[in-house]
Amino acid sequence: MTQKHPDRVDESLIALRRILRATELYARDLAQAAGVTPAQLRVLQIVGEKKDPTAKTLATQMGVSQATVTALVDKLVARGLVTRLTSSQDRRQTNITLTHEGEAVLEEAPDALQQRYVRAFADLADWEQAQLVSSLERVAAMLNVDSLDAAPVLATGELRTSKKGY
Amino acid sequence: MTQKHPDRVDESLIALRRILRATELYARDLAQAAGVTPAQLRVLQIVGEKKDPTAKTLATQMGVSQATVTALVDKLVARGLVTRLTSSQDRRQTNITLTHEGEAVLEEAPDALQQRYVRAFADLADWEQAQLVSSLERVAAMLNVDSLDAAPVLATGELRTSKKGY
DNA sequence: TGCCTTACTTAGCTTATCGAAACAATCAGG
DNA sequence: CCTGATTGTTTCGATAAGCTAAGTAAGGCA
Numbered sequence: 001m002t003q004k005h006p007d008r009v010d011e012s013l014i015a016l017r018r019i020l021r022a023t024e025l026y027a028r029d030l031a032q033a034a035g036v037t038p039a040q041l042r043v044l045q046i047v048g049e050k051k052d053p054t055a056k057t058l059a060t061q062m063g064v065s066q067a068t069v070t071a072l073v074d075k076l077v078a079r080g081l082v083t084r085l086t087s088s089q090d091r092r093q094t095n096i097t098l099t100h101e102g103e104a105v106l107e108e109a110p111d112a113l114q115q116r117y118v119r120a121f122a123d124l125a126d127w128e129q130a131q132l133v134s135s136l137e138r139v140a141a142m143l144n145v146d147s148l149d150a151a152p153v154l155a156t157g158e159l160r161t162s163k164k165g166y
Numbered sequence: 167m168t169q170k171h172p173d174r175v176d177e178s179l180i181a182l183r184r185i186l187r188a189t190e191l192y193a194r195d196l197a198q199a200a201g202v203t204p205a206q207l208r209v210l211q212i213v214g215e216k217k218d219p220t221a222k223t224l225a226t227q228m229g230v231s232q233a234t235v236t237a238l239v240d241k242l243v244a245r246g247l248v249t250r251l252t253s254s255q256d257r258r259q260t261n262i263t264l265t266h267e268g269e270a271v272l273e274e275a276p277d278a279l280q281q282r283y284v285r286a287f288a289d290l291a292d293w294e295q296a297q298l299v300s301s302l303e304r305v306a307a308m309l310n311v312d313s314l315d316a317a318p319v320l321a322t323g324e325l326r327t328s329k330k331g332y
Numbered sequence: 333t334g335c336c337t338t339a340c341t342t343a344g345c346t347t348a349t350c351g352a353a354a355c356a357a358t359c360a361g362g
Numbered sequence: 363c364c365t366g367a368t369t370g371t372t373t374c375g376a377t378a379a380g381c382t383a384a385g386t387a388a389g390g391c392a
Binding site: 008009011012013015016018019020021022023024025063114116117118120121122129130131132133135136137138139140142143 | 174175177178179181182184185186187188189190191192229280282283284286287288295296297298299301302303304305306308309
Binding site: 037038039040064065067068071072075090091092093 | 346347348349350351352356357358
């Protein structure tokens with residue numbers, strides 16, 4: 001296969017692996033600092049992004065079963081970070097909403113990794129940014145991630161797009 | 167900083183998120199097909215790469231505690247996929263080695279995602295490969311992943327973060 | 333020898349996750 | 363309107379992964 005640089009595949013895989021590992025490891029620090037677990041923080045983030053999502057929405061968005069979402073929401077409710085509201089339109093549905101405490105946690109969730117990334121990204125020249133975006137999107141396509149409206153949040157909910165300007 | 171395309175940060179974050187999610191979700195399929203869990207497969211992979219690593223090596227490589235490694239290795243030993251061998255040099259150390267079954271599992275572990283990626287990568291033009299590698303490495307650097315000899319293997323349990331959930 | 337350190341395991345707990353079953357509300361016919 | 367099917371959610375029971383703290387065993391050293 002006309003491969004002049006066979007090492008490159010490995011190089012790219014290694015780089016990918018490093019990216020994955022960075023976000024994975026970071027998720028723990030972040031969650032610990034925020035006082036919630038990674039999965040719980042992920043729920044908070046999605047609840048923050050979407051408008052009072054239902055359990056089903058959360059489940060599909062996170063790619064887990066509804067039972068798992070129920071368990072996670074239970075813990076967050078116990079901590080007073082979210083509340084459940086039965087929908088008035090369809091009373092089978094339950095909307096998950098952030099409490100003030102929940103918003104506070106979300107707001108204060110340290111996002112050092114993402115901020116570092118965002119800052120570094122902002123420092124790049126225009127064409128470099130464009131190239132990076134195109135490369136990343138290409139890799140995502142190569143991994144064949146079919147339709148998935150991923151939010152601009154790194155990792156499994158471990159990172160947030162900082163609202164404070166980058 | 168004179169940011170002409172503020173959307174680009176989000177675009178890159180979204181692409182990253184998609185990459186992370188793809189590998190995370192894939193890890194489960196892979197592990198399920200291989201008959202072991204993601205974390206267990208990760209152990210098998212590292213044991214395969216390194217030369218009969220110790221528990222400590224595994225722990226640092228995986229970024230988990232030794233106790234966790236012990237539990238994981240216990241399960242693999244119970245399944246007959248690895249064996250423990252007390253080192254003859256330092257009898258405090260235990261080398262984890264693959265059994266034939268373990269090698270077989272590792273060998274047969276379906277790696278559709280990685281193969282798809284590798285194939286797509288190979289199809290790229292030379293300069294495109296180079297650019298991709300450089301972009302990925304740049305991103306890894308921006309995430310400030312300090313020295314870490316990551317192996318060229320995609321998809322690792324992180325996404326333990328999810329466990330599922332991701 | 334005696335003590336500190338290192339490597340690993342054990343024990344007990346929490347979280348995340350699933351599948352299957354239970355419940356509850358809605359909707360579609362007749 | 364009843365009835366049955368569908369949809370949304372929770373409950374239940376299990377398994378896996380992870381941690382910390384405490385225990386055991388071996389090595390190093392003075």
